[in-house]
Amino acid sequence: MRGFGDLESAIMQALWDQDGPTSVRQVWSVLQPDRPLAYNTVLTVVDNLYKKGWLHRERDGRAFRYWPKATRADYGVQLMRDAMAESGDPAGSLVNFVRQLDDQQSAALREALQTYEAGENPS
Missing domain, CATH: 1.10.1220 (Arc Repressor Mutant)
Structure with missing residues (x-):
């Protein structure tokens, strides 16, 4: 197992701080004050974390909501x-x-x- 990269870690921290399934837009908003990132950058990293097996996801309209598989x-x-x-x-x-x-x-x-x-x- 490899540790998270810097942005992966920030995204996981944001997801761990949430009470339940969270949209990429919500994660992006949480990161904005300290990390002015493009929405697509956050979307890509969240999708990568999902593909690596770190996140669950469920469809919510045209988007997905994500939450960590591990605490x-x-x-x-x-x-x-x-x-x-x-x-x-x-x-x-x-x-x-x-x-x-x-x-x-x-x-x-x-x-x-x-x-x-x-x-x-x-x-």
């Missing part, structure tokens, strides 16, 4: 798993990762491990 958290998990697998030394990669965490991130990791060990579902 933002699921995507992050898969990136971490792929990075560990490609490192050749998963345990070493985890140790180096933990060394680079700040105090807040370390606390979150401890809490996640305690939740996992207790067999609880995360909130």
Whole structure:
């Protein structure tokens, strides 16, 4: 699995922030304040994300509405798993990762491990 490109990532973030199926025009509008892009550029990238299997879509008149197949958290998990697998030394990669965490991130990791060990579902 490869991470998203810059525009792909911005589009996925916009889709993850929506409550449900979203038109390309809505995504384009969300991106406009920070990224003045042509509508067709956004349309092409959304279609590419659909073809790559990242998005669901349903017809809405002459257009489509799109929504992510995976959650933002699921995507992050898969990136971490792929990075560990490609490192050749998963345990070493985890140790180096933990060394680079700040105090807040370390606390979150401890809490996640305690939740996992207790067999609880995360909130």
